[in-house]
Amino acid sequence: MDRNLRYILGLLPHGIGSELSGLDPPSADELRLRVGGACTLLAGGKRYILRSRVSRAELSSAFIKMCGGSVYSHRDTICRGFIALPGGIRVGLCGSAVTENENITAVADISSLCVRIPHDIKGVGEPVCRLLREKSGGVLVYSPPGVGKTTLLRSVIIRLGSASPPTDIAVIDTRGELGASLPAYLSVDLLSGYPRGAGIESATRTLSPKLIVCDEIGGSTSECQSIIEANNCGVPLLASAHASSVAELLHRPGIAMLCEAGVFSNLVGIKRSTGHDYLYSVTPVVREKTLCK
Amino acid sequence: MQIRIVGCLLILAAGTVTALILRREATARLTQLDGFISLLRYIRACIASYNTPIDRILASCDAEILKKCGVKGVPKDIDTLRASLDPRPEAEVASTLSSFASEFGTGFRDEQLRSLDYHISRLESLRAPMADSTEKRKRLVTALCLSGAAAIAIFLI
Incomplete structure (x- = not known):
């Protein structure tokens, strides 16, 4: 299993993590988690729809873990719609925006996470x-x-x-x-x-x-x-x-x-x-x- | 007679050492509380100045502060820190730390600073009564140990 995917599995709610471990997908590119909705995995050009669902509390807990237990240290990027994890993993997020003079000052009630997993391809460029x-x-x-x-x-x-x-x-x-x-x-x-x-x-x-x-x-x-x-x-x-x-x-x-x-x-x-x-x-x-x- | 005098001196010495050990134990919880207050102040300063994530805050914290808190090694987050505390803190201190841990890391900077200010002031308010009871306890154990040792010594003589 990809090193980055293994790292992400440790941060996910138990049900989703177990299902992904069981799938053992080759070269996972993208994982989408939605509160109460379909969670999907894009791997090897194929899209898998996961059976497990994730609750708001589980998604919130996963989000806090992804922030390393320090949401405050990611505020700037959260307000721009993402957080950056080790290994170049980027997690897009959305929820309820708190705005001031049309600028987003906070994002509450995270409802979706889109985890993009990078792959090093040697020799390009x-x-x-x-x-x-x-x-x-x-x-x-x-x-x-x-x-x-x-x-x-x-x-x-x-x-x-x-x-x-x-x-x-x-x-x-x-x-x-x-x-x-x-x-x-x-x-x-x-x-x-x-x-x-x-x-x-x-x-x-x-x-x-x-x-x-x-x-x-x-x-x-x-x-x-x-x-x-x-x-x-x-x-x-x-x-x-x-x-x-x-x-x-x-x-x-x-x-x-x-x-x-x-x-x-x-x-x-x-x-x-x-x-x-x-x-x-x-x-x-x-x-x-x-x-x- | 000489053996009795030596015995009395040994008993007095044992009484003194016991008193010192018990006094040190009595102050351990107060020292631990001071450690928690210093730790929360340090966390606050790091967040206020640099928005540092908690794992880096704890890694850069003075080892003496962590030792005062009763932490072994360098924990990577607040929950790991609480789980490794030795001795276990007093009930009210533990409850304050538990409340702090449940809020920490879930919100943005201003919210974290307000939470830290609240929990620091709660710990500081526990300090005065604990210092007072610690002093009383120290005096009590000193009196008991020394007087007990003296009584046994006199009895032997």
Whole structure:
């Protein structure tokens, strides 16, 4: 059984845990728990509907265990809809939002948890590494959710951080997923929990990186503006964003702003074949007018 | 005669040592309560400043504080800490800790700080009566042990 799944089983309500242990699924990707509703497991491309149901008290108890008995220490991410567990596991959550001036200040009565279990796939990301080695500028990796952008970024970090000579890499790990299970011997500085703009600024001023990596950018134009300001230093940026095509990617004002500002020189779309191999499509960024597929 | 004098001295020494041991036991529960108050204050400071999760708080806590609480090793959470306490705390102290453990870790920072403030003040309110009764008990055991030893010594002579 997968190491990450075994870790998760220890945090789950007894009924669900026993049923999953009995299933012993190969390579579990996603587990969804819903109060009183159907709980499902996605593994090996197949969706299993579990017989066990989970009560509100059981889900709440599982959630507190996932927070390590310290919900207060995960407040920022809880208000953004997730918690990050060791090993790069991300747990999406929803419940009743408590808001103030339209900002979520707390989430009560958790009703659903969606546990995404990462898998290390060795050897991916060579085209991205090649673009970065050519020193042609920043690279933005895009795909729809769940394809493997974070896995790819982690693989590139490991490849370049352990090369001979190694590349000094600053990883802006805002969501706590990139830095999970990175080997200690890498030439990597991990800025865990830093907002992207502040993290890039801090890294470029103090750590002299040769490459900066961050995940899931483009959430807001203000964030992109702070990335542009911080990035005016010549250090290439490797990042990822959600989109299924270049046109959809550039339709987002923040991403278009970053491309126009010259932060990225190449856009790399990724897909997964049925054999789980990565398929890449590289689109160079032309400022003022960008090639669209 | 000389043997009797030696015997009396031994009895007095035994009485003194017994008194010291019983006094130390009498203060153990007060020392433990002081340890709990220090521990909760430390937890509060870590949460107020850094939102540190409980396992890291306990791992970084001064070993002397944990020793005063009667904890062996470094527990990873409050429930493990409570289960490993030796000696077992007084009933009211145990009840306060149980109430604290049931609330801890389930809410956000402000809620945790309020809960900690409440439970720290509850423990502090238990301290004065416990200190008072500890003093009385110490005086009592000292008087009993020394007077008992003296009486036996006199009887022997």
